Amino acid sequence: MRNGAVVLSGFGAGLNALDSWARYKDVVIGHNSHRYKIDLNWGALNAQFYPVKDCHEMVQDSKGRIVLLTNHTKNNVLIYSRSGQLLEVWGTEFPGAHGLTLNVEGGEDFLYITDNNRHEVIKTTIDGKVVMVLPFPQVSGKYDSPDQYIPTETAIAENGDIYVADGYGLQYLLHYNARGELLNVFGGKGQGEASFDNAHGICIDDRDPENPCLLITDRMRNKLKRFTLDGKYLSTINLPGAFICRPVIHRKNVYLATIWSGEGGEGTGFISILDEQDQLISAPGGITPRYEDGELKPMYQALKIFHHPHDVCVDDEDNLYVAQWNSGQTYPIKLYRV
Amino acid sequence: MKPLPALFLLSFLFSCSAVRETEGALPSGMIFQLASPQCRVDSVLFVNSALLSLELDYPDVAIRYTDNGEDVSLNSRLYTGPIRVSTSGAIHARAFHPDFLPSEIVSRQVRKISAAALNASVAVHPEPHSSYPGNGPRSLVDLQKGSAAFRNGNYWMGFQADTVDISLSLDTEKPVGLVTLSVLEDNASWIFLPRSAEVFVDGKLVGRKDWPASTSPGTSALQFLEIPVAGTTGSTIQVRVANWPSIPDWHPGKGTPPWFFIDELLIN
Known part of the structure; x- marks a missing residue:
């Protein structure tokens, strides 16, 4: 593994030499208003007791706790304090645990988990009690069999409507009401602007409360696409060289784990942060973002800090937690805003 | 610069060299x-x-x-x-x-490279796989090189066939001293080097080269496979590429036909 030093250090909380610890903690990554110090050992656990495979996604709950979803069925959900102390684990029934979205409904936190292997979306309470399952959407008429449907992400609208991105399947976006009744299907695999090549992530962009809309990643094409809530294509944000996983809205910014960069080589990830004008303003681990004639110059990795970032969680103190796919079964990396 | 070795390892983005000095x-x-x-x-x-x-x-x-x-x-x-x-x-x-x-x-x-084959007409048999058709047979002599990201662009022709015959008809009779296959090796994607290749000029066998079977996963690499040819002159050049019958036993795809990927055929 190319960045073996980094991956290994992610395993061994407290095993690094002190000078090493001090040295890398001085490194500041990112650009402009969004710069960070790095904690490689945040959340590192004894893998014999609390193993992870891919760390797919993370969210912060209403109590301020950090919730991590992994596809290891010994403990699919690990709940940490912000400082990285393990508080609780649950979940053994999600072999393809991939997408994790938190929604507050009637004052209570609920989680929406997409499972690649089960070909369904599972809604649970914050402590793991299943309250609803959205099965493979046969009713849509788009699918012949469950294995064509490999959901990767969900987004929940203000009214409780559920959007599911079938990012590893036929690339449709499925729009349900809060009771799980299918209302609309749009997107799909294809070449057009309203079509996708890996519709991996989706979120509700409610930064303008009068005009909420959807942001959906077109990962293999390095694009972030904006749609209306009823599935009409609006516009595209080009992020050449950035293979973006899912958009996460925090305050006025969009954060996107970028799993590969450049020509898409292994181990080339970084983090992308957009401002309100959809401009890439900071790329922790990547090169300095530069625009020429309004177009972003192709991005690529500058420092081998991340291997394959798959999601970024932004906490209430504006610090980041980066969950990684296929990165030596390492635990998340925390970035402290400076 | 050094003259070319017989086998080129072309590691486009990253090499595997360990950090040693400094x-x-x-x-x-x-x-x-x-x-x-x-x-x-x-x-x-x-x-x-x-x-x-x-x-x-x-x-x-x-x-x-x-x-x-x-x-x-x-x-x-x-x-x-x-x-x-x-x-x-x-x-x-x-x-x-x-x-x-x-x-x-x-x-x-x-x-x-020399310009000898730039205007050649090209025939390929069998047809490449429909997922990797290149940009038609002429794309083998257009000097447009594919990258290790082999799904990008129409550069690579991919085959799952025992033998692949590539025939060039030059516009005039020309000397032929070296034939080079520009190929991709990416074992993780089930793409392997061929077993051998023979070169015929105007129907006469003038060169042959054998390559060893792959024994380890290795990294993705763009390679130039050279087939020296006894100095000769002609206007039709046929290259017969023989592939391994199946992927070796150490590989997860063992027993199934390997892929052969080529983007250019160079004549010097």
Whole structure:
């Protein structure tokens, strides 16, 4: 593994030499208003007791706790304090645990988990009690069999409507009401602007409360696409060289784990942060973002800090937690805003 | 630059070279490594010359390079701007920074070729797989090189066939001294080097080369496979590529036919 030093250090909380610890903690990554110090050992656990495979996604709950979803069925959900102390684990029934979205409904936190292997979306309470399952959407008429449907992400609208991105399947976006009744299907695999090549992530962009809309990643094409809530294509944000996983809205910014960069080589990830004008303003681990004639110059990795970032969680103190796919079964990396 | 060895290992983005030199001179405790510089070439295959550029857009990075096959160290030549290359060879480059470990070495091969086959008509049998058709048979002589990201663009022809016959008809009779297959080896994607290739000029067997079976996973690499030909002259050149009947036992795809990927056939 190319960045073996980094991956290994992610395993061994407290095993690094002190000078090493001090040295890398001085490194500041990112650009402009969004710069960070790095904690490689945040959340590192004894893998014999609390193993992870891919760390797919993370969210912060209403109590301020950090919730991590992994596809290891010994403990699919690990709940940490912000400082990285393990508080609780649950979940053994999600072999393809991939997408994790938190929604507050009637004052209570609920989680929406997409499972690649089960070909369904599972809604649970914050402590793991299943309250609803959205099965493979046969009713849509788009699918012949469950294995064509490999959901990767969900987004929940203000009214409780559920959007599911079938990012590893036929690339449709499925729009349900809060009771799980299918209302609309749009997107799909294809070449057009309203079509996708890996519709991996989706979120509700409610930064303008009068005009909420959807942001959906077109990962293999390095694009972030904006749609209306009823599935009409609006516009595209080009992020050449950035293979973006899912958009996460925090305050006025969009954060996107970028799993590969450049020509898409292994181990080339970084983090992308957009401002309100959809401009890439900071790329922790990547090169300095530069625009020429309004177009972003192709991005690529500058420092081998991340291997394959798959999601970024932004906490209430504006610090980041980066969950990684296929990165030596390492635990998340925390970035402290400076 | 050094003359070409018989087998080229073309590791476009990253090589696997370990970080060796300079560590003793670095402050202790350094753990982050620079990414490899981006390397761009206007034409990997060229008739006159190629322009090669290197970049790692990060403050205080210095890129150094060699063109004689040696590893890149802090003593190697400093990159200050695009490099004009007019002979076949390789550039090896690496990024350095006072606060970070040096990057891995990125290597890029460029190859000067003759214009002999540029106007040839080309026939390929069997047809390539519909997922990897290249840009038609003529794309084998258009000097447009594919990258290791083999799904990008219509550069690569992919086959799952015991033998692949490629026939060139030159516009006039020309001397033929060396035939080169520009191929992809990417075992992780079930793409393997062929077992052998024979060259016929005007129907007469004039050259043959065998390659060993793959024994380990290896990394993705662009390769030039050379088939020396006893100096001859002719107007039709046929290359018969023989592939291995199945993927070797050490590989997860064992027992199934390997893929053969080719993007250019070069005649010198």
